[in-house]
Amino acid sequence: MPLLLKNCRILVNDKVYSKNILVKKDKISKITNKEPKADGIIDVNNNFVLPGLIDVHVHMREPGLTHKEDFLTGSMAAAKGGITTILDMPNTIPPTTTVAALEEKRKLASKSVVNYGFNFGATLNNLSDIKKAKNIASVKLYMDATTGAMKVEDFDSITDIFRASKLTIIHAEDMNVKAAIDILIKNKIKNKLHVAHVSSAKELQYAKQNSIKKQVSVEVTPNHLFMNEKYIQTLGAFAEMKPRLKTEHDQKALWDGIKNGEVDIIATDHAPHLREEKEQANYPFGVPGLETMLPLLLDAFNQNNITLQKIMQLCCENPAKIFKIKNKGFLKEGYDADLVIADLDKRQAVRNEDLLTKCRWSPFDGKILKGWPVMTIVNGNVVYDNGQINDVKAKEVQYGR
Ligand code: DOR
Numbered sequence: 193m194p195l196l197l198k199n200c201r202i203l204v205n206d207k208v209y210s211k212n213i214l215v216k217k218d219k220i221s222k223i224t225n226k227e228p229k230a231d232g233i234i235d236v237n238n239n240f241v242l243p244g245l246i247d248v249h250v251h252m253r254e255p256g257l258t259h260k261e262d263f264l265t266g267s268m269a270a271a272k273g274g275i276t277t278i279l280d281m282p283n284t285i286p287p288t289t290t291v292a293a294l295e296e297k298r299k300l301a302s303k304s305v306v307n308y309g310f311n312f313g314a315t316l317n318n319l320s321d322i323k324k325a326k327n328i329a330s331v332k333l334y335m336d337a338t339t340g341a342m343k344v345e346d347f348d349s350i351t352d353i354f355r356a357s358k359l360t361i362i363h364a365e366d367m368n369v370k371a372a373i374d375i376l377i378k379n380k381i382k383n384k385l386h387v388a389h390v391s392s393a394k395e396l397q398y399a400k401q402n403s404i405k406k407q408v409s410v411e412v413t414p415n416h417l418f419m420n421e422k423y424i425q426t427l428g429a430f431a432e433m434k435p436r437l438k439t440e441h442d443q444k445a446l447w448d449g450i451k452n453g454e455v456d457i458i459a460t461d462h463a464p465h466l467r468e469e470k471e472q473a474n475y476p477f478g479v480p481g482l483e484t485m486l487p488l489l490l491d492a493f494n495q496n497n498i499t500l501q502k503i504m505q506l507c508c509e510n511p512a513k514i515f516k517i518k519n520k521g522f523l524k525e526g527y528d529a530d531l532v533i534a535d536l537d538k539r540q541a542v543r544n545e546d547l548l549t550k551c552r553w554s555p556f557d558g559k560i561l562k563g564w565p566v567m568t569i570v571n572g573n574v575v576y577d578n579g580q581i582n583d584v585k586a587k588e589v590q591y592g593r
């Protein structure tokens with residue numbers, strides 16, 4: 193059933209082209225000026241077509257916390273946000289720190305409508321599971337507090353984890369970013385380190401100004417790019433996350449990092465919690481983000497704060513390269529047909545009642561944004577179309593390492 197997307201605007205090396213895209217089965221078959229025969233035709237009306245976004249930092253909450261989110265609701269939210277691949281985080285109940293828990297999660301994830309992969313959790317003593325775990329995106333190591341008890345503080349254990357894992361994601365704050373990098377340098381470990389949610393000028397400096405900066409990749413979240421600590425005054429717990437929102441100076445440093453190439457990836461850190469939970473005195477940390485990341489970035493594009501090329505690089509290409517995800521992240525013939533159609537002129541407010549995430553709130557509620565995804569295609573199937581979800585199951589991603 194070939195599908196033809198007609199009148200697409202695409203971006204190649206910073207130049208805009210008008211093309212037709214032929215999708216055959218789950219692949220991009222041709223990007224062409226011609227009009228090849230197809231069973232289905234979608235007129236894209238000169239909207240932009242980008243590779244589907246790859247979000248390397250998502251808390252899908254399944255198993256154990258499915259009152260907050262599950263693989264179906266979370267993946268529907270992702271599709272609505274133009275995200276076609278998510279990498280899930282391990283702080284579920286049970287945590288994804290054993291081979292058995294990983295295999296159980298793998299079964300649960302099969303209901304996802306976007307493609308998925310798993311970040312495996314590190315503990316003080318699960319090296320043998322880390323070595324046995326099959327087809328994982330990375331090993332996630334918490335050096336600071338998070339939702340769930342996953343903190344590893346012992347430097348010898350951290351060193352062993354860095355040695356065992358080709359790619360470790362660290363949740364490290366402030367001086368711990370430096371500590372993690374110092375461990376790699378001191379022990380001459382050549383494996384890669386991905387620093388999740390860098391939130392301050394200081395953390396960015398630690399991550400990128402050292403002798404092994406090529407070994408280290410930097411992630412920032414839309415939360416820290418589009419909010420700062422002032423938001424806590426008005427939103428209270430609904431703007432509380434780890435790492436905490438920082439000053440306007442720090443916020444600017446992250447934008448400078450995007451411009452000067454120090455930031456490698458933008459990821460949501462989608463961390464849904466129910467309203468009732470946030471309203472308690474000992475509220476949990478984290479905010480949802482799957483449905484707002486791309487609209488926020490497209491709005492920033494419309495305000496000349498970021499280029500489309502940069503959005504593609506940080507949300508599609510670099511995630512695929514750094515996590516070595518096969519056949520994704522690029523709009524090229526032969527690649528997987530994971531696509532998002534973006535209407536750059538569409539102006540709309542973020543509205544809690546429109547959200548598909550189970551928690552149904554956003555710190556950006558009420559914010560008017562210009563630039564929205566209008567259709568999302570996953571493995572050649574239209575999964576999101578102007579407000580409607582088509583429940584077609586997606587696949588687990590594979591890695592080239
Ligand atoms: O704000 C956060 N929320 N930071 C974390 O480290 C975990 C996350 C969550 O799982 O809720």
Ligand code: ZN
Nearest residue numbers: 249281461463
């Ligand atoms: Zn997280």
